[in-house]
Structure formats: C-alpha cells, structure tokens
Amino acid sequence: xxVGKQEVHRVKxxxxxxxxxxxxxxxxxxxxxxxxxxxxxxxxxxGFIAEGSMTAVRDIGLWNFLNGDVWRPNRELYxxxxxxxxxxxxxxxxxxxxxxxGLGAAIFISELAPKRYREPxxxxxxxxxxxxxxVYGFFGLVVLVPFLLNNVPGATAGQxxxxxxxxxxxxxxxxxxSVAEDAISSVPRSYREASLAMGATxxxxxxxxxxPAAISGISAATILGIGRAMGExxxxxxxxxxxxxxxxxxxxxxxxxxxxxxxxxxxMKEVAYGTTHFSALFLLALVLFVIVLLxxxxxxxxxxxxxxxxxxxxxxxxxxxxxxxxxxKASRIFKLVRYAVILGVIWIxxxxxxxxxxxxxxxxxxxxxxxxxxxxxxxxxxRLAHGILSLVMLVVVGLLLVIITDIVSNGIPAxxxxxxxxxxxxxxxxGGIYPAILGTLKLVVGTIAIxxxxxxxxxxxxxxxxxxxxxxxxxxxxxxxxAGTPSVVFGLFGMxxxxxxxxxxxxxxxxxxxxxxxxLPVIVRTTEEAVKRVPQELxxxxxxxxxxxxxxITKVVLPAAFPGVIxxxxxxxxxxxxxxxxxxxxxxxxYQTRLGDFSVMDPVMAxxxxxxxxxxxxxxxxxxxxxxxxxxxxxxxxxxSAATFLRYHYxxxxxx
Amino acid sequence: MDSSSRKTIIVAVTAILLTAGVxxxxxxxxxxxxxxxxxxxxxxxxxxxxxxxxxxxEKETVGVTLxxxxxxxxxxxxxxGQGTHDIGMTxxxxxxxxxxxxxxxxxxVIGKDGVxxxxxxxxxxxxxxxxxxxxxxxxxxxxxxxxxxxxxxDQTIVKYTRDTASGTxxxxxxxxxxxxxxxxxxxxxxSNSQMKADVNNNPWSIGYVGLAFxxxxxxxxxxxxxxxxxxxxxxxxxxQRDLILVTGGExxxxxxxxxxxIMQPTAQQILANKGFVPLNA
Numbered sequence: 001x002x003v004g005k006q007e008v009h010r011v012k013x014x015x016x017x018x019x020x021x022x023x024x025x026x027x028x029x030x031x032x033x034x035x036x037x038x039x040x041x042x043x044x045x046x047g048f049i050a051e052g053s054m055t056a057v058r059d060i061g062l063w064n065f066l067n068g069d070v071w072r073p074n075r076e077l078y079x080x081x082x083x084x085x086x087x088x089x090x091x092x093x094x095x096x097x098x099x100x101x102g103l104g105a106a107i108f109i110s111e112l113a114p115k116r117y118r119e120p121x122x123x124x125x126x127x128x129x130x131x132x133x134x135v136y137g138f139f140g141l142v143v144l145v146p147f148l149l150n151n152v153p154g155a156t157a158g159q160x161x162x163x164x165x166x167x168x169x170x171x172x173x174x175x176x177x178s179v180a181e182d183a184i185s186s187v188p189r190s191y192r193e194a195s196l197a198m199g200a201t202x203x204x205x206x207x208x209x210x211x212p213a214a215i216s217g218i219s220a221a222t223i224l225g226i227g228r229a230m231g232e233x234x235x236x237x238x239x240x241x242x243x244x245x246x247x248x249x250x251x252x253x254x255x256x257x258x259x260x261x262x263x264x265x266x267x268m269k270e271v272a273y274g275t276t277h278f279s280a281l282f283l284l285a286l287v288l289f290v291i292v293l294l295x296x297x298x299x300x301x302x303x304x305x306x307x308x309x310x311x312x313x314x315x316x317x318x319x320x321x322x323x324x325x326x327x328x329k330a331s332r333i334f335k336l337v338r339y340a341v342i343l344g345v346i347w348i349x350x351x352x353x354x355x356x357x358x359x360x361x362x363x364x365x366x367x368x369x370x371x372x373x374x375x376x377x378x379x380x381x382x383r384l385a386h387g388i389l390s391l392v393m394l395v396v397v398g399l400l401l402v403i404i405t406d407i408v409s410n411g412i413p414a415x416x417x418x419x420x421x422x423x424x425x426x427x428x429x430x431g432g433i434y435p436a437i438l439g440t441l442k443l444v445v446g447t448i449a450i451x452x453x454x455x456x457x458x459x460x461x462x463x464x465x466x467x468x469x470x471x472x473x474x475x476x477x478x479x480x481x482x483a484g485t486p487s488v489v490f491g492l493f494g495m496x497x498x499x500x501x502x503x504x505x506x507x508x509x510x511x512x513x514x515x516x517x518x519x520l521p522v523i524v525r526t527t528e529e530a531v532k533r534v535p536q537e538l539x540x541x542x543x544x545x546x547x548x549x550x551x552x553i554t555k556v557v558l559p560a561a562f563p564g565v566i567x568x569x570x571x572x573x574x575x576x577x578x579x580x581x582x583x584x585x586x587x588x589x590x591y592q593t594r595l596g597d598f599s600v601m602d603p604v605m606a607x608x609x610x611x612x613x614x615x616x617x618x619x620x621x622x623x624x625x626x627x628x629x630x631x632x633x634x635x636x637x638x639x640x641s642a643a644t645f646l647r648y649h650y651x652x653x654x655x656x
Numbered sequence: 657m658d659s660s661s662r663k664t665i666i667v668a669v670t671a672i673l674l675t676a677g678v679x680x681x682x683x684x685x686x687x688x689x690x691x692x693x694x695x696x697x698x699x700x701x702x703x704x705x706x707x708x709x710x711x712x713x714e715k716e717t718v719g720v721t722l723x724x725x726x727x728x729x730x731x732x733x734x735x736x737g738q739g740t741h742d743i744g745m746t747x748x749x750x751x752x753x754x755x756x757x758x759x760x761x762x763x764x765v766i767g768k769d770g771v772x773x774x775x776x777x778x779x780x781x782x783x784x785x786x787x788x789x790x791x792x793x794x795x796x797x798x799x800x801x802x803x804x805x806x807x808x809x810d811q812t813i814v815k816y817t818r819d820t821a822s823g824t825x826x827x828x829x830x831x832x833x834x835x836x837x838x839x840x841x842x843x844x845x846x847s848n849s850q851m852k853a854d855v856n857n858n859p860w861s862i863g864y865v866g867l868a869f870x871x872x873x874x875x876x877x878x879x880x881x882x883x884x885x886x887x888x889x890x891x892x893x894x895x896q897r898d899l900i901l902v903t904g905g906e907x908x909x910x911x912x913x914x915x916x917x918i919m920q921p922t923a924q925q926i927l928a929n930k931g932f933v934p935l936n937a
Contacts, residue, residue, distance in 0.1 A: 073820050074829065075837060141850060146857045157814045157858055159843050242819070242844035256843050266819035266846050268728070275753070278730075425711065428704075506725050589725050603725065613703070613726075615849055 027550050031461035035475055038458055038524060041517050042478040045485065045493045046289065052282030052496075059276045065283060071244040071258075073267065078280045080287060082244045086161075086257040087230065087288065089247070090240065093165025094172055094229040096345050099222060101169070102176030104392030106221075109177070110185035111206050112389055121393070122181060123644055127637065128400060129174035129571055131407075132578030132608045135629045137238035138615060139403050140167045145239055148254070152352060155254050159241030162253040162352075167235050170399060172225035174574075177396070178567060179224055179526070183217020184210060186533040203382035217529060224483055224525070226295055230261075230288070231486035233581050234612070237262040251348050260288045261486045265581060268492070285489045293481055343367065407629050414627025423592065428614050429621045433628055435592040439604030440577055440635065443587065446512040446600075447576045451519050452569055458520075459527025459565075464553055483521035488581040490518045495585040509600040511587025518582050519572035526571070530564020531557055570643045577636050580608040607632040694911055697725045698732015698745030701769075701823050701848075701866065702899060706745060708926050713917060720910060729823055736902045737761055742911045744902040747823025760905040766918050767899045768933040770867040771827050772875040772883035774852070776814075778859030780874035784808045788879050789894065792832050795862060798839035803860060816854050816863035817842045824848065827897035828864055864895075868931025888933045899932065 056065065060078050068079020109121045144167060145158030152162075187210050195205040211218070241256025244263075248255060264281050343363050351359035373381050422432030458479075466472035494514030504510040534557050542552040558565075588609045611628045614621040696706055703726055710722040729746035736744030737758030750763060773792055775784065784806060787795075794800045795813055804810045817838050818825035829838075845851045848869045855863040856873065865873065867883060875883050878895060887893035907915060917923055924934035 070840065072837065072840070141853055145854075149858060156812045156860070157843060159854070237846050238850060242846075243841050245841050256841070258844070262846075266844070267821040274734075274757075428707070584726065585731075589723060603723070613700075615847075 024549050028461075028465045031457055031465055034454055035458035035461040035466070035524075037454055038482060038520060039475050039478040041520070042482050044497060045482075045489065045517075046286075048493055048496050049282050049285050049289065049489065053279055053286050055274070055279035056276055056283040057279075060280065060283075065280070066287070071263070073277045073280070076276070078276070080260075080280075080284060082246055083258055083260050083263055083284065084287060084291070085246055086240075086244070087259045087261070087291065089161055090164045090168060090236065090257060090259055091226060091229045093161060093253070094168035095222070095226055096341075097165055097169030098172040098176055098225055098229075101392055101396055102173050102221070102225065103180055103218065104389050105173075105177050105396045106180035106184055106218075107206060107211070108389045108393040109181050111202070111210065112386060113393075119644065119648055121397075122178070123640065124397060124400060125174050125177040125181075126570060126574070126640055126644075127174075127404070128170065129178075129574040131403065132580070132611065132629070132632055133171065133232060133234040134580055134608055134612050134615065135407060135578075135632075136167055136171055136403075137235035138625075138629075139406055140235060140239040143402070143406060152254055153355075157241065157254075157256070159239055159256055160254045161240065161247060161257040164236050164240035164257065164259070165253075167239055168229040168232055170403075171232060171235060172228045173396065173399075175228050175571065176221045176225040178571060179221035179529070180214070180218045182526075182529065182533075182564060182567060183214040183221065186217075187213045188535070201378045201382045203385045204378060207385070220525065220529065223295070223480060224522070227292065227480075227483045227485075230292060230295075231489075233261040233265045233486060233488045237265055242266070253348060253352055260284050261488055264486070264492075265488045268488070282492075285486070285492070288486060288489070289481070292485070293477075297477070339370065404633075407626060407633060410622075410626035411628075411630025411633075414623040415630060419624075419627055420631070428610070428624060430624075433605075433607070433610060433624070433631060436605040436607045436610040436628070437631060437635070439588070440607040440632070442508055442604055443511050443515065443583065443606055444573060444576050444639075446508065447515040447519065448569065448573060450512055451516040451523055451572065454516075455520050455523025455568070456527050456565060458524045460531055460553060460558070462524070463528045463531040464549075464557070479521045479524050482517070483525065486581075487518060487579050490514055491582040491585050493517070494582060499586055505601065506586060506589070506603045507601045508587060508604055511583045511604070511606075512600075514582045514586045515576045515579065518579065519576055522572045522575070523565075523568045526568025527561070527565050530561035530568070533564065534560045566643055566646055570640055573639050573643070574636055577632065577639075578608050580612050583609060584612075607635070692719045692910060693721045693723060694743065694914055695723045695725075695741040696743040696745060697735045697741045698743075699729040699747040699823060700726045701747035702745035702901075704868075705767075705899070705927055705930050705932065708930060709918065709923060712922065712926060713914065716922075717913075717917075720914070722914075728821065730821075733758075733761075733902055736904045739904045742903065742908065743915075746900045746902060747897065748826040749898070750900065750902060758904065762903045762905065762907070764901045764903070764915055764918075765898045765935070766901055767924070767927045767935055768888055769827075769897055769899055770883050770885070770888035770893055770933065771824055771831075771864050771895045771897070772867055772870050772873070773862065773864050773878060773895070774855050774870070774873040774875050775863075776855055776859040776861040777874065778811065779803060779808060779862065780876075782808045784876070785874075786877040786880060789832055789834075792862075792878070793834065793836060796833060796838045796842065797836035798841075811860040814858055814861040815842045816845055816851060816861060818851065818864075819844055819846055822846075823897065824864065824866055827895065831895045866931070867933070870931070885928070885931075885933045896933075899927075 056078070060068075065078055065080050066084070067081055068077065069081055070077045070079045071083060105121075105125060109118055109125075113121055140163060144163050147158070148160060148163055149155055149158035191209050191213055192205055195209045196202070200208070236259050240258065240262065242258045242262055243256040244258045245256065247253075247257060264284055267277070268281050343366060346366060347359045347363050350362045373384065419432045420437065421434050423434055424436075425431035458475075462472065462476065466475070491514065494510060494517070498504050498510035498513050499506055502510075504513075538556055538560060539552055542556040543549070547555065583606055587603055588606045589603045592605050607628055611625060611632065614625040614628065703724060706722070706724050710724060713722065714720060729748050732741075732744030732746050733750060733754050734744075735741040737754070747769070750761065755761060773787070782803065784803065787806065791800070791806060795806075795815055796817065800806055801813055802810060803813055818828070843854070845854050845863075848865045851863045851865050852869050852873055855861045867885065867888065870883065877883075878893065881887050881893045883893055883895070888896045901915065901918075903911060903915075919935070928934045
C-alpha cells in the first residue's frame, strides 16, 4: 500500500444492480466491517462499565473517588487514590524488571544465538506464557514471598510491591521477548550488511542500526507487556499484600501495595448487586481503562515519532538549524533521563539488600563503566555487551527452569492414568480431572475458531487497506486498549453481555465469546505486524505480474506472513487455556461427576478454574493442585510444539 | 499455503461458526434435564460442601442433577432472589437491603462455622497461645504493634486479614472488631488456603481461617476457649457464623426435597467431615 499515491494494479469489476463495482472495494468494505468488530467490543465494554459506574459517580462523586486516601468499603469509604498509585507502581516495577531482560533475551535470540538454537530459545520464552497466572501466583506465594522475607534485611513480610513487580515482570516476559524478537529479526539483512560493510562491529550494528530500526515493534512489545502487567489479576492478588496504602517512603519496595485489578477480583465476588460498592468497582475498572488508554496513546505518539525518524523510504525532512539544535538537545536530555532511571533502579535495589554505602558504590561503578566504554575499543565494548546479553538469556532460562521444576516435581506424584481419565471425587481431593481437561480443550478450540478468522481479517484490513485516517487510528486505539483491558473486566463484561443480556446462561458459548474478545487484540496486532513486515518488493512484484490486490494478499502476503500469524495464535492459545477470571462467571462449574450430551449451552469444568478452586477452597488438595497445573502445562506445551513445528515448516519455505 | 488447504480451513471455520449459531438458537430448549436439575450458585466458602452433597445426593436420588457455580454470596442472593437459580449460597448474613429487595426470600440455615485465630510458628513457640478478644481487636486496629506488648518477644506483629467481600472477614468484623476498624496497613489475602500459607510462612504473624482449614496451623484460644467444633456448637466459642442457603420464594418440589435431605444425618455428617459444624451436634 502506498499512502498519498494512486496504486496502479489490475482491477476486477462486476456488475451489481446495474452498477459497476470494483471487487477490491467490495472486499475492502467487507474487511472493514469485520475490523470494526473490535471497536464494537471496546465500545460495548466501555458502555457497560460506564453504565455500571453511574451509581458510584452519583453517590461518591468522581473527585472524592479519585482523590480519596482511604479505601474501606465496609465503612462506605471509597478513596481510589492508593489503588491507582499501587497499580502504577507495580506496573513500573514490572516493566523495569521485564524490559531489560526481555529486550536482552530478544536481541540474544535473533542476533547472537547460533541459528539452530533460535527456535528452541523462542520456544522456551513462549513456554512462560503457557503457565497459567494461578500457577505463577502459587509459585510467588510458596517460593518468592518466603525468599524475600528471609533475604531482604529488616523485612517483616514478603508480600510486597517488589514481589508483585517481579512476578508480573516474569509474566510480561514472553510477550516482550516474542514480539520484540519478531521485530528485530525482521529488520532487513541489507541494513546489517551495510553497517558491517562500513566497518561497524556486530554490537555497534545491533545497538545503532538493528534495534533503532525495530523500535516500532519493540514499542509494541512494551505496550503489550504493560497491558499484561496492568491487567493481571490472580497472581498479583496473591503476592502484593493488598493493603490499600502508599509505600512509605515512596521508594520502599518492601511495602505492601494494592492494585485496582486485585481489588475488583477480591471484592466483586461477594459484593451485593446494585450497591454503591458494586458500582464503585465498575468505576475502578473505568479508571484502569483510562490509565491504559493514556499509556497507549503516549506510546503510540512515541512510536510514530520513532518510525518517522528511522523510515528509510522517506527522505529526511529539511529542518531549520534551530529546530535541529532543539532536537539534538531534546535527545540528549532524553538520554540523560534514561541513564538517571537506570541508575535510580540500581540504587533502590542495592540499597534494599546491602544499604546506602553499597548502593552509592555500585552506582559509581556503573557510571564509571558507562564513561569508560566511550573510550575503550569497540571490540571490548562488544565483548562486554555480548557477555551481558548472554547473562540475561541465562537469567531468563534460569527463571523458567525454577518455575517448571517446581511444577513438575510437585505435580509428578499426582499424575496417573486414573488422574487423567476419571471424574473427581471427595470434592477434588481424590479422583481425576477428566472433565476439566475436556472442558479446557472445548473452550480453547471454540475460542480459536471464533477469534482467529476475525483477528486475521482485521489485521489484514489494518495493514493493507486502512489509510492513516482518524477512523483507522481509532480502530487501532480500540484494539490496543482491548489488549490492556484486565481479564477480570472481560469476565464481568462477558457475564453482563452474554450470560445475562443475550441469555446464554453460564455456558460454553458464553465462555467462547468472552475468551474470543480477550485474545482478539493479540491476534490482530501480531497479524498486522506480520503482514506489514512482508517486503514491499514482494507485493509490488505480484501486482506488476497482473495479480489483483486481493490475489496478492491471499497468495503472496498471507503465506509470507503466516509464521507471524502463528506466533500470535500461539500466544493467545496460552492465554485462553490459562485464564481464570474471564471464565469464572461465564463458562465454568466447579464440579462435574458425569457428562451429559454435548451442548454449547451447558457449562464445563476447566483446568485453571479447577486449580483455583482446589488451591483456594479445598484444604489438603496439594498433590491434585500441582497435578492439575502440570496437566495444564503439558496440554499447552503440546499445542505450542505443534504450532512451532508449523511455523518452522513455513518459515523454511519462505526466504528473502 | 496452497488453495485447497486454505479452502478446507475456511469451510471448517464456517461450519463451526454456523453450528455454534444454530446451537445458540435451538440449544436453549433442548439443554438441561428439565425439572430434575437444581441450579445452585453463590459463596465460594459453601461450594466445597455443596460439591460433596452433590456427589452423595446424585447417587441416592436418580434423575436429579445439581449444577453448582461460584459467584459470591452477593451473587448467590441476587440469583435466588431474581429466580435465575433455584438456590443461592451465602456465608454471610443476608443484609436488610437485600431482604427489602426480595421480600419473598426464604432463609435456610444448614450449619455453622467457627473462625480460628492462628499465629506464626515463632509466636506459638514463644508461648503466646491465649488472647482475649479485646487483645485481638487491639492487634488489628493498630494499638499493639509488637509481640512484647502481649507477653511475647520483641518482634513486630505482622497481621493478615481477608478481603472485605469474604464471609470469614464479615464474621471476624462482627464478632471481634466490635469498636474499631482493622487498620489499613494490614496485609490482605484472598482465600482461606492462602491465609494458612501466609501465616505458616511468617513466624511473627497472626491471621484467621475457617475451622475447616485449621489442620497444620497454630490456632490460639480466645478468652480461654479453644476453636473446636464442639465449642462452636454449644456457642462457648464466640467467633462463629451461620451457613445459609436462600431460595427466591417457596422452593419447588425438587429443591424442597434437597433442602430437607441436607438436614438429615447423612448430609450433616458430610458437613462435619468437611470441618464445618453440623446444626444438631
């Protein structure tokens, strides 16, 4: 697609009701209709949540709600300020943890790792996203929280901002690695060759050419990661301590903290319908929406700037000297801010463990290193950088190993043939989990069947047909916002829209639709990115050979973008299979001892909810709980291996 | 992707979507088991008991299916009040506002539950094994911040509470926090199991759980009375609550039969096995 210039290619026409219609136009409007679905869903969610918030706005007042310091629902005090601060702090911490690790690992995988290790390493990072959040939560509870309690000097409890940020950071890692790696590895080889030919080292090429060229994809990765961190519910609820207070002082990482999502998840389940409290939780969801919207808009602005700056097809704009000076100054300030943030994080972390003297020392050392590397030989810098990248990759793999080992070693004792193919008994302490396995498979298959066609079509529309108009920007914004919507809000939306309004009841169908809304943005975004990255030359060649635009898309663009589409689908299968909050009120029953005939109107058991049920309400079900987690992991991993095989197969076929 | 495989995929997806659509339209009338299905929703505290009831009741009574979903006490009361479900489960008292909204609502008390105050291993070893209710209130409202104010060693008290939505918290608030509120810096956990893990992992902590979760914890006596089923049954242990089922109005024949069955010894024994306190103990 060429913006601002008429595209020249063959057009098919047909006569409809006496008028000549271009096939391309028909297709375009058809695709646009599908893409607008995402906007309708977003509007539906906003409308429903805003409607639910009205009572609270009237009873409490918006300003009192936003500015109030005390959240104490049983005393009718609804001050959301500490919850908002808590959400923002936990997310900042999570990104500070996940971005360096994720970006480092992505660079390592695409630029450093030998070719044959790339796919396995990618797979490893994707395994992270297959671990359901309840499992992360329990890992946090059993391993991370006690670790912090015993190792941080002066800590009285392990539940803290730090624990939440680390856990959310780990959960945001696969999204960041996966999307960033895709972006980095799709930077054209000619860029690298040009840079290397000019005598730059590999590290200089990576840091000055490849990463800046991939910045759009990296920003997308960060946004998706932030969305994951902000929207996460079950895990954060288990490790942050949930006290609605401000850290004292504000950099006290060991202070308990409470997020908006945890508040909604904890309080919604027992609150009386239609009360101020009920409505206040909706208002909280609305506030979260606005925060996510702000984050998205900001990052989109930054992203567009970056893209303009590094767009190779566009000649640089001619600017006045004064403007260039100002820009230079701004970028220098930006650099300084970046260094200050890095040093600040190091200070806070080191001070926590080793005190202020050590913190000062390590900050000095890092600053010294930064200065020294300006003057040392490029190959020494490369050695240092590559060493750090390898270390980052090791940390990521190590984190995964620790979590997997925990699940496997605790889950193996429960695993047996009976566990897989029998119904549960004694409330889940004994017997098997057959109906939950079956239920999860039913949920995932239906969800994918609904979401993938819609998502892929929307992605194609956005990248190939949509011009940069206000409306398409609106659609994009809607989709990004959908990605950042917390899963618990999807659950509420699904309950209101499908279970109650459309009267499907708690059913498989309601679960499919709710989960489809949840995974739609991931599929749209990854499809769009993948389609966009298909080289322009390929499209032009096809058009020049006389293919229509639609033929070019279906026969050339889509096959070439297929690996990217598969990545999106893999990520979303992991989410659909592991989510608890969206299906809690829409699709699941806690317990089935026999199964009737298959009907989409009947509820099902599902592995993540069964796990949550066992973990939170059934005492002494430790073995079956880990067994369930292990089975869930095995199922997701098998889906992953199949998809990875497919992706590998296709990416081998296409080479440019 | 060659065009034949693409066509297959398109046909398959269309078929699935169509089937889903058709089943949506016609599914409503054919699903369910007619009158012999009893739908139950509400409190997650009561869910495990109900699940055990289901297992036994479906064995004894042919042709009846219990469908149990979670959704919280509030949700259970609304569902029963509006008639979308036959029975609502609640682990807190039905509020006056809810009774006003659904005046026909019937309340069935099926058993009781005690809430035990539990402490970390350090507190237990140091010999703090008996507190008064006023002392517990003082810990939770922030009057006492160090165990040495209560006869223990010089260690900061780490206190855990449940979320305000929990029935266990409701019970704790109404029987212990008589004159004050739990201070805001108290750590909040979202379930009984997690409370147990949190307190067990922290030597200088205090928390509270339902009696069913007391195994493997360090419960303390309150005003000299131990948190046991017998002491809850005869009302000598004060921190306790009722387990309640609600129906929207006069229950249907099937539902009434089930509610009656719950009061029989078999069901009450199941309740006791779960760690709750039967009505006629």
